[in-house]
Amino acid sequence: MKDTLFIGKITAAMTHEMKNVLAIIRESAGLAEDLLAMSDESAFPYKDKFLKIMGKIENQVIRGSEIMAQLNEFSHIPEVERQSEDLNLVLNQVIFLSKKLSRLNAVDFFVEQTDTPITLNSNPLTTRMLIYRTLEFLAPVIDKGSEIRLKALGHTMGDDGFSVTIIAPVSNSFLLEKILAGPEWNALENEFRNNGASIGSSAGKNSLIVHFPQ
Amino acid sequence: MKEFKVLMVDDEEDFVRTLDERIQMRNLDTSVALSGEEAMKKLEEDPPDVLLVDLKMPGMDGMEVLRRAREAYPGVQVVMLTGHGSEADEVEARRLGVFEYLRKPVALDQLMRTLKAAYKKKIEETMVAASFAEEGDFDSAREIMKRGDKNK
Numbered sequence: 001m002k003d004t005l006f007i008g009k010i011t012a013a014m015t016h017e018m019k020n021v022l023a024i025i026r027e028s029a030g031l032a033e034d035l036l037a038m039s040d041e042s043a044f045p046y047k048d049k050f051l052k053i054m055g056k057i058e059n060q061v062i063r064g065s066e067i068m069a070q071l072n073e074f075s076h077i078p079e080v081e082r083q084s085e086d087l088n089l090v091l092n093q094v095i096f097l098s099k100k101l102s103r104l105n106a107v108d109f110f111v112e113q114t115d116t117p118i119t120l121n122s123n124p125l126t127t128r129m130l131i132y133r134t135l136e137f138l139a140p141v142i143d144k145g146s147e148i149r150l151k152a153l154g155h156t157m158g159d160d161g162f163s164v165t166i167i168a169p170v171s172n173s174f175l176l177e178k179i180l181a182g183p184e185w186n187a188l189e190n191e192f193r194n195n196g197a198s199i200g201s202s203a204g205k206n207s208l209i210v211h212f213p214q
Numbered sequence: 215m216k217e218f219k220v221l222m223v224d225d226e227e228d229f230v231r232t233l234d235e236r237i238q239m240r241n242l243d244t245s246v247a248l249s250g251e252e253a254m255k256k257l258e259e260d261p262p263d264v265l266l267v268d269l270k271m272p273g274m275d276g277m278e279v280l281r282r283a284r285e286a287y288p289g290v291q292v293v294m295l296t297g298h299g300s301e302a303d304e305v306e307a308r309r310l311g312v313f314e315y316l317r318k319p320v321a322l323d324q325l326m327r328t329l330k331a332a333y334k335k336k337i338e339e340t341m342v343a344a345s346f347a348e349e350g351d352f353d354s355a356r357e358i359m360k361r362g363d364k365n366k
Contacts, residue, residue: 016270019297020226023319027232030322034239065319 004078004125011075015068022064029057070096077124085124086117087152087164094131095150101132105139112151122212126195134166134199134210137188141179153209164210165202216243218333221262223253223279224295225271229318240326250274254282261287264313264332266325269296269303277306284311288359289340291332295320 001009033054036044044050074097091111102109120127131150138148153163179185180201192199198211220242224230230246237244245262247253251274253267265283269276280292294307297318304315313332316325339358346355 016298019318020229023297024226024229024232026319027229027236027322031232031236034236038239061319 002078008075008078012072015072015075018068019065022061022068025057026061029054029061074128077128081123082121083124084119084121087120088113088117090120090124090127091131091150091152091164094128094135097128098132098135101136101139106144107139107142108147109135110147110149112149114152118152118154120212126197127212130192130195130197130199130210130212131164133188133191134208137184138166138208163212166208166210217241217330218264219243219245219260219262220264220266220329221245221247221253221256222266223247223250223271223276224268225249226268230268236322237326237329242329250276250279253279257283257287257290261290263290263336264329265290265292266329267292267294269294269307270298277303277310280307280310280312288356289336291336293328293332295325 033051036047036050041047070093074093088111095109095111098109135148142148148166151165153165189199192210196213200209200211201207202209220237222230222234222237222244223246224233225248227248230248234244234246245256245260247256250267250271253265254274256262257265265279267276267279276294276296280294283290283292291313292311293314293316294312295316295318296303299307299315299317307315313335314328316328343355343358346352346358
């Protein structure tokens with residue numbers, strides 16, 4: 001069994017377990033609320049505070065469920081070598097899974113949806129990894145509080161592949177030029193090359209173009 | 215007087231016992247089984263109106279409980295509530311005649327609405343089947359109870 005398949009299998013099983021944990025938390029909090037609703041109003045002076053806490057638990061259970069659902073979906077990705085999928089959906093999933101990266105660097109990630117699906121046939125794990133690696137490269141070096149925008153593009157390189165434009169707002173273009181001259185950029189370029197893809201900056205030096213051959 | 219009977223089947227005891235308590239407070243007659251095998255015994259002893267069943271359980275899983283319940287007790291509506299389900303599982307459950315397929319954790323309001331809708335469907339099917347039986351069309355009556363709709 002491949003390493004990635006094993007990790008995916010265990011992750012999928014654990015996300016299922018976590019869904020049960022979240023369900024128990026939700027029902028236990030709900031039962032506590034039910035019991036409070038049945039009790040005498042004057043018997044418990046902290047009712048409002050209690051209900052507020054219950055609301056927080058409920059919201060976090062919803063948040064946890066969403067994370068588990070996305071993680072579960074992600075854990076099945078190593079099961080296929082190649083698949084056709086809408087690049088918009090790929091970008092949305094990577095963005096969702098990059099929330100921690102976004103928070104740590106105080107930047108936002110945003111997907112500009114295209115009107116029609118852009119179907120890419122590729123190795124789904126590699127595609128996600130390369131997009132994530134690009135965000136990981138950009139997030140620490142762009143202006144804090146700014147937004148990295150990602151948009152799927154159609155044919156752009158004269159072959160039948162597809163690209164993603166990643167607009168990284170850097171306050172001065174010299175900074176981006178400097179970043180692109182550094183060793184981290186060379187390492188990223190090599191990583192793309194080794195996976196049969198490519199990355200480059202746009203003519204205006206305000207965005208990166210990631211290209212996946214079909 | 216309780217509204218109708220629900221049998222809840224789940225091997226996560228903490229979950230199913232807590233849910234049981236909450237649903238009882240909402241005036242339904244509930245009971246609990248912690249395995250598919252226990253559920254089949256309880257179905258035989260005292261069939262509920264609605265069966266709420268988890269998918270992945272050790273031994274007999276929820277899909278097998280659904281299949282057997284729809285075969286032997288076509289009047290019992292089955293709702294699946296799972297933390298494990300894939301899309302393929304949902305397709306299979308629908309093919310076998312599940313009333314609704316829900317994913318954990320589910321809001322209690324939504325679960326209650328689903329259970330009530332399942333019970334309503336059971337009553338409607340029973341009434342339609344009875345009208346066919348009154349006219350002597352027992353084959354159609356049986357088919358309705360089994361499949362839920364004569365035209366299916």
